[in-house]
Amino acid sequence: MADIPLVFEIGITAMAGALATIAGAAEDVESDIGSQGDPNSQVQLAPQMGYIHRIFNKAIAGEPPAWGLWITLGAGLAWAFMAMSMNPILAIILGCGITTFVQGVYSTTAYLGRTASLAKFGQPVYIDILKSMTTVTMAHAFVAIFATVSMCFLINTALGHPFPLPLLGLVWGIALGAAGSATGNPYYGKERQYQTQKFGAGVPIAASGNIVRYAEAGERNSLDNGFFTAKLAGPASGVCFGLIVFLEIWRTILFEPIGAGWGAIVVGVIMIIIFAAIDRYIEVWARKNYGPYTAPVAEASS
Amino acid sequence: MTVKIEVIQGGVPHNTILVKGLVASLVFIYLTYLNTLLPAGSPPYFAFFGGLAAVAALWWGSHTIKHLCSYGIGTGVPSAGMMSFGSGVIAMLLATQFGVGAPIVAVVLAAVIGAILGFVANNVLGMKIPVMIQSIIEMAIIGALVLMGLAALMTGGFTFQSLVTGASLPLAGILNVPNYMGSVIGGCLLAVAFMLGGIAIQHPFNACLGPNWTQDRMLILALECGFLSMLMAAIMSIGLIDTGAALISVIIAFLGWIYTYDLFFKLAKRDAAAWLDSKPIPEVEGH
Structure with missing residues (x-):
């Protein structure tokens, strides 16, 4: 990468980070509308406990494997279209469009x-759910897939990463699914599904499957959940994935020339230690302020 | 610690599906060998048989996952798919070195790898699941066959040479890659095939699990997923092989997909408690 000006590389890094932020936000809202990932267990459980609901239940796999497929497929199709001498922008759009179709088919089945x-x-089976919600998840999926494949294309073409486009898609697709699954989903699974529970009460066995099924007016569907999670959970996932991508490329382009590549590895390890320290501080702070789980007796009255 | 919670009631026995899937998949992969018998320089018109081999193997694979996961491995369904392909890809890549014997070698190698993995899972990790070793052997074979089938679909052959021979690459100008990187292995289209198969093998059981699981519905869904994966691989093959040959694969995959997708909707309608459009939540006693 020595022959590329550093300013250009930093610019690409910033742009890749921005694309990743958009992708993370769209990915999380998509999976929340589809109840994919860990909130899915409660959606799946609810009817068995007698709580019939109108929530979209789209369990394709865990998010990381599913997003691994969408991004790899988008990148692979874009790669194949470019091999047919197609303009890269058109190839990426076409590849992502076809991938979105696959995502929609998997959602319905x-x-x-x-x-x-x-x-x-x-x-x-509510056919109106299938009709109205599949299309919304497909729209979000397209945004996420397009942003991530474009990001991979930038990493490959502009930064000269040695991995072929589909392999970069596999790596970053799994990372995207993991970021959304870990960051945004708990907000839907713990807050939204159990709004009727006391704050901090956790989910006792008796409340299992008793997810919120009725809205302020009428019955809740998954579009309401998408609306709810788009406010905080989506952007949080976006920041998570954006930071991952930005810091990863940033440390590589700045520190790779030091010590034949070892510089980037050392900086990576230092960054992990710094983040672990921050996480530990926040955890301790939260425990101190919101307290240990004391005496369940206090809640017995409800 | 593991209790068998669901048994396969009625339907086709697993061993029948195993034999049919294995034989059909091997026969279809060998049918792609007809490409070498065509006059020199003609396009690989028989490449589509590779896709059909993948469909047959995935059909068998979905039932193997059902067979294994009926021992209470609920969250392990997607991981089973990944493991199947992770062990299969090793066998498949090594086997491509053996020329015309490649599919048979792949089956044998995958069986060996699967047996080792199954032994480790059962005896070292102590999972103690009766069908574990057999299922992992089956899944490694399925992974190898699906990858080989999709690779044959994309290149027209299943030998190592055809997998590393690139397209004539206008790509090199855009993506600054060396020439060999325009191939299935060099361009990592094998990674796409890996994910296409890995999700398609676990989705049928993952999507159909529950107390009202029915075998025919799951197997139709397996065919649907298989044809969808074949369709995607066929579209990518346009960049690698002759457009006419690739279009044959696209058309066959699309027809197979649309037929099975429609059939799956009918079966879901048959099995569902009710098929409602814009109706409220029905009142259930006690809630």
Whole structure:
């Protein structure tokens, strides 16, 4: 990378970070509308406990493998279209569009399959959910896939990363799914699904499956959950994934020339230690301020 | 510690599916060898058989996952798919060195790798699941066959030479890559095939699990996922092989996909408790 001006590299780094932020936000909202990831267990459990609901239940896999597929496929198709001498921008858009179609197909079969298998508990298949929510998740998925594949293309072409585009897609796709799954989903799974529980009460066995099914007016569907999580959970996931991408490329381009690549590795380790210290500080601070889980007796009255 | 919570009631026995899937997949992969018998320089018109081999193997694989995961491995369903392909890719890549014997060698090698992994899982990690070793052997074979099938679909052959021979690469100008990187292995399209198969193998059971699981619905979904993966690989193959040959694969995959997708909707409608459009939550006793 020595022949590329440093300012250009920093610019690409910033742009890749910005694309990653958009991708993270869109990815999390997509998975929250589809109840993918860890909130899914409660959505799946609810009908078995007698709580019939109108929430979209789109379990394709854990988020990291599913997003590994979407981004790898988008990158692979874009790569193949470029091999057909197509303009890169057009190739990326076409590849991501076709991938979004695959995501939509998987969403519909996941919802139909899961719901039909719950027939014993009387959970009906709502066709209007399929029609209105699949398209919304597809729209979010397109934004996330397009941003991530473009980011991979920048890393490959502008920064001269040696990995081919589909392999970069695999790496960053799994990272994107993991970031969204770890950052944004708990907000939907713990806050939104259990708004009726006392704050900090956790989810006792008796409340399992008793997710919020009715809205301020009428019945809640997953678009309401998308609206809710777009405010904090989505941006938080975006910042998470954006930071991962930005810091990763930043440390590589600045410190790689030092010690034949070892400089970047050492800086990476130092960054991990700094982040571990910050995490530990926040955890201790939160425990001090919001307290240990004392005497469940106090809650017995409810 | 592991209790078998769901048994396969009725339907086709697992061993029948195993034999049918294995034989169909091997036969289809070998049918792509017809490409070498075509006059020199003609496009690989028989490449689409590779995709059908992948579909057959995925069909068998979804039932293997059902067979294994009925021992209470709920969250392990997607990981089972990943492990299947992780062990399969080693066998598949090594086997491509053996020319025309590659598919058979892949099956044998994958069985050995699977047996070692299954032994470690059962005896070293102590999972103690009765069908573990057999299932992991099956899944490693399936992973190798699906990857080989999709690679044959994208290149027209299953030998190592065809996997590293690149497209004529206008790509090199755009993506600053050396020439060999325009191939299935060099361009990492194998990674795409890995993920296409890894999700497709676990999705049918993952999506259909529950008390009202039915075998025919899951197997149709497996075919649907298989044809969808084949369709995507076929679209990518346009960049690698002759457009006419690739379009044959695209058309066959699309027809297979649309037929199975439609059939899956019908089966879901058959099994669902109710099929409602814009209706409220029904009143259930006690809530």
